[in-house]
Amino acid sequence: MLSSGGVHILPLVRAVVKAGTERNQRVPIMNLLRTSLLAVAASAFLCVHGARAQSAPLIANISARQTTNLDGRWQAIVDPYDVGFTDYRAKPLTNGFFRNEKPHSPSDLVEYDFDTSGQLLVPGDWNTQRESLLFYEGSVWYKRSFHYAKSPKTRVFVHFGAANYLANAYLNGEELGQHEGGFTPFNFEITDRLRPQGNFLILRVNNRRAKEFVPTVNTDWWNYGGITRPVTLVEVPETFIQDYFLQFAKGSTRQIAGWLQLNGPQVRQKVTIRIPEAGISRTVETDAKGRAGFSFDANLTLWSPENPKLYGVEIAAETDKISDRIGFRSIQARGTDILLNGKPVFLRGISIHEEAPLRSGRAWTEDDARTLLGWAKELGCNFVRLAHYPHNEAMLRMADQMGLMVWGEVPVYWTIQWENPDALRNARNQLQEMISRDHNRAALIIYSVANETPISDARNHFLRELINEAHSTDPTRLVSAALQADGSVVGNRTTITINDPIAADLDILGNNEYIGWYVRRPDEADGIDWVSKYDKPLIMSEFGGDALFGNHGDANTRWTEEYQEDLYRHQIAMLKRIPFLRGTTPWILMDFRSPRRTLPGIQDYFNRKGLVSQSGEKKKAFFVLQDFYRQLSEAPIP
Numbered sequence: 092m093l094s095s096g097g098v099h100i101l102p103l104v105r106a107v108v109k110a111g112t113e114r115n116q117r118v119p120i121m122n123l124l125r126t127s128l129l130a131v132a133a134s135a136f137l138c139v140h141g142a143r144a145q146s147a148p149l150i151a152n153i154s155a156r157q158t159t160n161l162d163g164r165w166q167a168i169v170d171p172y173d174v175g176f177t178d179y180r181a182k183p184l185t186n187g188f189f190r191n192e193k194p195h196s197p198s199d200l201v202e203y204d205f206d207t208s209g210q211l212l213v214p215g216d217w218n219t220q221r222e223s224l225l226f227y228e229g230s231v232w233y234k235r236s237f238h239y240a241k242s243p244k245t246r247v248f249v250h251f252g253a254a255n256y257l258a259n260a261y262l263n264g265e266e267l268g269q270h271e272g273g274f275t276p277f278n279f280e281i282t283d284r285l286r287p288q289g290n291f292l293i294l295r296v297n298n299r300r301a302k303e304f305v306p307t308v309n310t311d312w313w314n315y316g317g318i319t320r321p322v323t324l325v326e327v328p329e330t331f332i333q334d335y336f337l338q339f340a341k342g343s344t345r346q347i348a349g350w351l352q353l354n355g356p357q358v359r360q361k362v363t364i365r366i367p368e369a370g371i372s373r374t375v376e377t378d379a380k381g382r383a384g385f386s387f388d389a390n391l392t393l394w395s396p397e398n399p400k401l402y403g404v405e406i407a408a409e410t411d412k413i414s415d416r417i418g419f420r421s422i423q424a425r426g427t428d429i430l431l432n433g434k435p436v437f438l439r440g441i442s443i444h445e446e447a448p449l450r451s452g453r454a455w456t457e458d459d460a461r462t463l464l465g466w467a468k469e470l471g472c473n474f475v476r477l478a479h480y481p482h483n484e485a486m487l488r489m490a491d492q493m494g495l496m497v498w499g500e501v502p503v504y505w506t507i508q509w510e511n512p513d514a515l516r517n518a519r520n521q522l523q524e525m526i527s528r529d530h531n532r533a534a535l536i537i538y539s540v541a542n543e544t545p546i547s548d549a550r551n552h553f554l555r556e557l558i559n560e561a562h563s564t565d566p567t568r569l570v571s572a573a574l575q576a577d578g579s580v581v582g583n584r585t586t587i588t589i590n591d592p593i594a595a596d597l598d599i600l601g602n603n604e605y606i607g608w609y610v611r612r613p614d615e616a617d618g619i620d621w622v623s624k625y626d627k628p629l630i631m632s633e634f635g636g637d638a639l640f641g642n643h644g645d646a647n648t649r650w651t652e653e654y655q656e657d658l659y660r661h662q663i664a665m666l667k668r669i670p671f672l673r674g675t676t677p678w679i680l681m682d683f684r685s686p687r688r689t690l691p692g693i694q695d696y697f698n699r700k701g702l703v704s705q706s707g708e709k710k711k712a713f714f715v716l717q718d719f720y721r722q723l724s725e726a727p728i729p
């Protein structure tokens with residue numbers, strides 16, 4: 092505790108693990124590959140692999156495309172030492188497992204066999220599919236065979252919803268490319284590599300943690316590995332509508348503004364945007380880069396949680412057309428207010444991990460989304476914080492339909508290597524991939540660029556880059572981050588001041604606090620006042636405490652439902668006294684797996700701060716929050 096002139100500065104946040112001060116000496120696998128590539132520039136490796144291919148620009152809205160689903164059982168080889176990837180001198184293999192070799196004669200040495208190695212379900216984390224893989228961190232090779240009769244004058248892409256964390260993709264023994272980041276989609280063009288019969292697609296997925304990654308080695312969630320979201324073949328015309336952005340112009344509820352992007356040889360085309368139900372039809376022309384911007388008036392029913400109206404939108408180019416269901420609303424911050432469609436709104440939220448309800452493991456299905464968001468609705472929410480990384484697309488689509496506003500987040504969590512340009516590039520890329528997938532979802536109102544990151548110049552610079560990136564890529568949404576604040580004690584009261592310098596760059600402030608759990612007792616929240624250096628709205632982006640469902644005792648006994656219930660009561664009383672509070676997303680909707688939570692009989696590797704257990708049982712605190720949200724929906728701003 093620091094003391095200055097009778098005023099004690101009391102840390103009110105837990106000490107978070109300090110970011111590594113030394114640069115990590117280990118060379119990441121991808122760098123290793125690059126280094127080796129230079130060293131063996133003339134070698135066969137280059138001939139086989141070519142340059143290290145990255146994924147192609149993302150294709151928007153693949154659910155509206157002609158697709159072939161590749162989900163199901165894939166052959167899988169668990170490869171903890173990466174023997175299918177590098178040789179015993181740690182050099183990249185030219186004949187790795189991606190070749191899918193078979194012995195041609197009885198004397199041939201081939202030390203792997205996809206066909207007899209067992210199977211894993213795709214999508215799905217591997218951890219919850221085999222007991223032996225629960226804690227596994229390493230590589231798994233996935234293989235799936237398919238036939239494909241391509242129509243003439245079309246292009247085909249293979250699209251992965253997500254694979255955690257590094258993915259190397261190969262088709263018919265040749266490399267397609269690689270992707271880094273466990274929660275965003277990527278696709279590769281395979282038009283020229285497809286055969287009508289007997290294709291084999293191989294993905295090496297590696298979920299080892301590393302300091303230079305985003306997130307880094309330390310997280311409070313399970314490091315689920317695998318191909319965790321659907322795999323899809325997408326067939327499009329030679330020149331196709333790759334992406335489009337159709338939302339109200341910033342602050343407007345009358346003017347649609349946006350752009351569209353063609354991809355292919357015929358870049359200059361006339362493209363018509365239609366919203367038939369509203370009698371709208373506008374034709375634009377793309378430029379030499381296949382891009383067209385547009386802006387036009389529209390008199391539309393506004394999307395809101397009370398009326399989540401979605402319009403059928405059709406975009407027709409000369410060579411391609413696509414349709415979507417899009418909602419239109421405006422979102423702004425003015426002073427300490429958040430304005431939805433020009434009117435002040437309080438964000439009655441809850442934080443959610445992408446953890447499957449009722450069965451555990453990574454969530455990805457529409458049913459998972461319906462269950463999780465259904466509980467949020469039952470709580471009285473109009474808002475959800477999808478922590479701590481981009482969730483699957485079904486969540487966003489379901490939120491659009493159910494009328495829940497969304498905070499989307501990238502895994503810039505705790506201890507990123509702030510001075511490492513590769514980490515910044517990677518974080519920026521994950522942010523871009525999230526925006527690109529979700530930018531037409533009305534539900535999505537906030538991009539969050541960080542969670543509980545320790546203040547330093549390097550961190551401030553890193554986050555500013557992300558904030559600018561989000562603002563310039565999508566000026567229509569608000570940018571936030573979950574910060575932490577310290578308090579000072581005078582007499583018997585404590586004042587906590589939101590004064591993180593990065594708050595100056597944000598549209599909405601997020602703050603995590605664990606008064607009553609990691610710091611102080613629950614009733615001490617009664618003696619705490621909040622002030623802010625900034626004239627901006629605050630979302631209390633986390634608070635809470637653990638309770639094991641069915642564990643009862645008095646309100647002083649940790650891990651009981653009564654303790655958690657009492658904590659929520661004192662929190663709510665404190666929150667009601669924060670004049671600039673405009674939202675709350677308590678931690679968290681449902682218990683979730685975390686390797687940090689080892690207490691036997693209570694945690695058993697689950698974080699128990701859920702208001703609902705992983706089997707769907709509601710704890711007492713659920714009803715306390717429900718009651719608060721009922722009051723708030725009647726008298727919105729406390």
Ligand code: GCB
Binds near residue numbers: 479
């Ligand atoms: C936090 C983190 C969250 C943790 C939570 C906890 O501050 O943002 O990821 O799970 O605390 O339960 O400690």
